[in-house]
Amino acid sequence: MGYLKGLINASKKRKExxxxxxxxxxxxxxxxxxxxxxxxxxxxxxKKYYISLFSIIxxxxxxxxxxxxxxxxxxxxxxxxxxxxxEDCPQADEQLTLPEQNRKMAQNMGSPTILGLLFLSLVLxxxxxxxxxxxxxIFLKIVSIxxxxxxxxxxxxFGYMIWHYYxxxxx
Numbered sequence: 001m002g003y004l005k006g007l008i009n010a011s012k013k014r015k016e017x018x019x020x021x022x023x024x025x026x027x028x029x030x031x032x033x034x035x036x037x038x039x040x041x042x043x044x045x046x047k048k049y050y051i052s053l054f055s056i057i058x059x060x061x062x063x064x065x066x067x068x069x070x071x072x073x074x075x076x077x078x079x080x081x082x083x084x085x086x087e088d089c090p091q092a093d094e095q096l097t098l099p100e101q102n103r104k105m106a107q108n109m110g111s112p113t114i115l116g117l118l119f120l121s122l123v124l125x126x127x128x129x130x131x132x133x134x135x136x137x138i139f140l141k142i143v144s145i146x147x148x149x150x151x152x153x154x155x156x157x158f159g160y161m162i163w164h165y166y167x168x169x170x171x
Contacts, residue, residue, distance in 0.1 A: 006109035008046045010101050023096040024082045031092035106161040121154035
C-alpha cells in the first residue's frame with residue numbers, strides 16, 4: 001500500500017509543533033489546519049476514494065475503451081465529502097509547493113514502489129511507441145500518441161521522485 005499511502009500523505013504538511021495542515025487539492029488549494037480526528041476521517045475517506053477510482057478505471061478498461069472516463073463521476077463525491085469534513089477547520093496561511101508534495105510522496109511510497117512505477121511507465125511507453133509504429137488505424141495512432149505523452153510524463157514524475165528520495169537533502 002505504499003502508493004496509496006504516498007497519495008494520501010502527499011497533501012499534508014506536519015509542522016514541528018505537531019500541527020497538521022491538509023491541502024485538499026494539493027498545490028492548487030489553500031491549506032486547512034486539522035486535528036487528529038479530522039485527519040483520520042480524511043485518511044479513511046481517501047482510501048475509499050482512491051480504491052473506488054482505481055477500480056472504476058481498471059474494471060472500466062476491461063469492459064469498454066471509454067469506460068475509464070466514468071471515473072469523473074467520483075469528483076462530486078470527493079468535493080462534497082472533503083468540504084463537509086473541513087467546514088469547521090481554520091484555513092492556514094501556508095501553501096504546499098510541488099517539490100514539497102513530490103518529496104512527501106517519495107518518502108511515503110518508498111524506493112521499491114517508485115522504481116516499480118518508473119519501470120512500468122517505461123514498459124508502457126515502449127508499448128505505446130510500438131503501437132504507434134505498427135497500428136493501422138488513425139484511432140490507435142491517436143491513442144498511442146496520447147499514451148506516449150502520458151507515460152513520458154510518468155517517467156519524468158517518478159524520476160523526479162527518485163531524485164528527491166535519494167539526493168534531495170531538504171525537508
